[in-house]
Amino acid sequence: MRSKLAGIGLALALAIAPIAKTSAADLTIFHSWSNESEIKALNVFVNALKAKGNTIKELAVPHEQSGAGGPIVSLVIAGTPPNIFLTGNADVYRDIRDRGLGQTVGEYFDKIGATPNFPAAVQEAIKVDGEVRKIPLGIHIDGMVYYNMKVAKAAGVDPTQWKSADDMFADMDKVKAAGYNFIGVGGNTFQAGYLFHALMAAVAGPEVYKKFYNVSDGGKPDPSVFEEKGLRDAIEMFRKITAQADEGWTNRQWNETTNTVISGKTLMQFHGDWMKGQWKANNKVLGEDFNCINWPGTKAVAVTVDAMGILGGAPVSKDQLAAEFDMASIAVDPANNGQFAAYKGSTPVRVDAPEDKLDACNKLVLSNLAKDNSSVLNPFYISDSDWINSIWNTMFTFQGDRNMTTDDVIAMLKGEYESIFN
Numbered sequence: 001m002r003s004k005l006a007g008i009g010l011a012l013a014l015a016i017a018p019i020a021k022t023s024a025a026d027l028t029i030f031h032s033w034s035n036e037s038e039i040k041a042l043n044v045f046v047n048a049l050k051a052k053g054n055t056i057k058e059l060a061v062p063h064e065q066s067g068a069g070g071p072i073v074s075l076v077i078a079g080t081p082p083n084i085f086l087t088g089n090a091d092v093y094r095d096i097r098d099r100g101l102g103q104t105v106g107e108y109f110d111k112i113g114a115t116p117n118f119p120a121a122v123q124e125a126i127k128v129d130g131e132v133r134k135i136p137l138g139i140h141i142d143g144m145v146y147y148n149m150k151v152a153k154a155a156g157v158d159p160t161q162w163k164s165a166d167d168m169f170a171d172m173d174k175v176k177a178a179g180y181n182f183i184g185v186g187g188n189t190f191q192a193g194y195l196f197h198a199l200m201a202a203v204a205g206p207e208v209y210k211k212f213y214n215v216s217d218g219g220k221p222d223p224s225v226f227e228e229k230g231l232r233d234a235i236e237m238f239r240k241i242t243a244q245a246d247e248g249w250t251n252r253q254w255n256e257t258t259n260t261v262i263s264g265k266t267l268m269q270f271h272g273d274w275m276k277g278q279w280k281a282n283n284k285v286l287g288e289d290f291n292c293i294n295w296p297g298t299k300a301v302a303v304t305v306d307a308m309g310i311l312g313g314a315p316v317s318k319d320q321l322a323a324e325f326d327m328a329s330i331a332v333d334p335a336n337n338g339q340f341a342a343y344k345g346s347t348p349v350r351v352d353a354p355e356d357k358l359d360a361c362n363k364l365v366l367s368n369l370a371k372d373n374s375s376v377l378n379p380f381y382i383s384d385s386d387w388i389n390s391i392w393n394t395m396f397t398f399q400g401d402r403n404m405t406t407d408d409v410i411a412m413l414k415g416e417y418e419s420i421f422n
Contacts, residue, residue: 024053025323030072030082032061035255037277041138041344042086048330054323077103081311081326088138088307089380093128096309103312103321105328106132114332117350121369125381126303134307135328137337138346141365142302142378143198145293146275147268148261155267158328162296165237167201172244181266185245186257192399193392194272196238198295198302201376204230204238205299209376213383220421221387226414233407235398241270242399262290270295272304276345276361292361294368301368304378306346390416 028050033042046056056257059082061071072085081101085092089201096102109115109132114122118136126134143374147159157171172182185191201210208230211222225231242249246266249257258278260266269275279290286292294301308331310324334350338357341348347365348357358366369375379388394412398404 006411009310024055025317025319026055026057027083027320027323027327028057028080029084029086030057030075032071032084033086035278036281037343037345038118040281041277041340041346044336044340044343045137045327045331046319048336049327051325052323052326054326072096081315083311083316083320084202084308084327085311086306088125088134088174088305088310088378089385090128090382091380091385093133096311097128097133099313101134101311101313101315103310103324104131104133105135105310105325108325108328109332112329112332114350117334117352119349119351119366119369121303121377122349125303125377126307134305134309135331136349137306137308137331138344139339139349139365139369140304140306140346141273141368142194142277142304143202143270143295144273144301144364145295146258146261146290146360147275147293148264148266149287149289149291151175151261151264151267154178155180157267159268159291159293162293164297165295168296169240170252175267180264181246181260182244182268184239184260184266184269185242185249185258186252186254186271186272187250187399188253189392189396190243191254191257191271192396193272193388195241195397196234196391197379198270198272199234199237199241200231201300201302202295202298204228205233206376207300208234208374209300210382213376213379213387215382215384215387221383221417223417224409226417231410232406235409238395238398239406243402273361273365274345277343278345280343280345286359286361292364294364297298298371300374300376302378303369303375305349305381306344384420386420387416390420 029411031042033039072082072087073095075081076096076099093102122136122139123199126132126136145159152159155175157174162168175182200212208225208228211225211228212231214221254271255278258269258275261269262279262282262284273292282291310328332350334353337350338353342357347362377392393411394409394416398409
């Protein structure tokens with residue numbers, strides 16, 4: 001359940017422009033990244049901040065245990081809030097803001113000339129209730145197909161020729177007959193939740209997606225969505241994907257699932273394009289070992305903008321605040337951000353990032369974002385955390401219970417909706 005912190009309205013006036021530092025600062029950074037590509041990417045920023053003389057203590061929890069940002073909220077409640085925290089969840093920023101510990105960064109980005117170089121999707125994703133409170137790190141598509149080109153060749157299939165999901169599944173028996181798994185599937189609520197909202201975008205389309213997830217002005221999703229054919233189609237596609245999973249799917253993390261594709265056991269994975277970081281960490285070459293495509297026949301893509309926030313308020317010294325703004329500047333610097341993206345598998349958040357850091361998959365991401373009404377924001381930016389957690393749990397239950405039907409899922413979602421919003 002989402003923790004709602006008591007808003008005590010400290011009304012502290014915080015300077016937005018960077019403050020001249022008089023000495024190095026001791027900072028704490030919280031994150032939930034753990035695999036090689038993520039840590040290598042994060043260290044681009046952390047090492048640059050350390051090079052300025054700052055001391056940084058890292059607090060990390062496994063991604064699957066980070067939930068909707070709960071550990072960050074717990075640290076705030078305990079009186080030990082981190083100076084820098086990695087999350088895109090708007091509710092976390094609201095809770096910290098309402099505690100009097102939030103910090104806006106929009107004015108600072110305007111001052112250093114970064115704002116005009118953020119794509120529109122990034123500018124929207126980093127706002128919380130109209131204020132820029134997030135520092136953008138990288139752009140991800142939450143559902144792309146990454147496939148092993150050598151497996152595809154051995155199985156005699158060409159994913160680039162798939163025009164629809166029907167085309168894709170028509171090749172499943174051929175791939176299995178050649179001795180390979182078809183689509184890699186993992187086993188936890190995070191993967192089930194991300195798979196489902198990626199399918200809601202790709203299969204149901206942007207209008208149904210927004211009805212299902214959007215919460216505006218303290219409202220709630222549109223309950224008429226439960227009668228939408230698109231919702232039913234997305235649930236049934238979820239079943240089709242998870243039903244063909246290999247026997248090792250239970251409790252398997254996303255990067256371990258990616259490794260089954262990299263190692264040549266599985267043809268492909270439909271997941272966030274941070275998968276590319278795993279491929280590159282294993283010294284695989286885009287266009288030779290692996291390739292990326294949109295979900296065949298996709299109607300829209302769901303967009304994640306990795307982000308971090310910084311702490312304001314009474315606990316933050318002058319030197320710490322200056323160092324926090326230094327981190328903001330480091331993170332959105334075009335060269336730093338391009339290097340971060342190269343390691344992480346993301347697309348840079350600046351349109352003026354070095355061209356040599358953009359590969360074919362980055363260009364596919366940017367082409368998706370350039371099309372009208374073909375992208376939607378990650379649910380954590382637009383929806384209610386309790387609702388999102390309920391969806392994750394419902395879909396993971398569905399994944400593990402082969403006796404559940406589409407009607408059962410819709411009924412379960414309706415029940416969760418009633419308990420949360422009515």
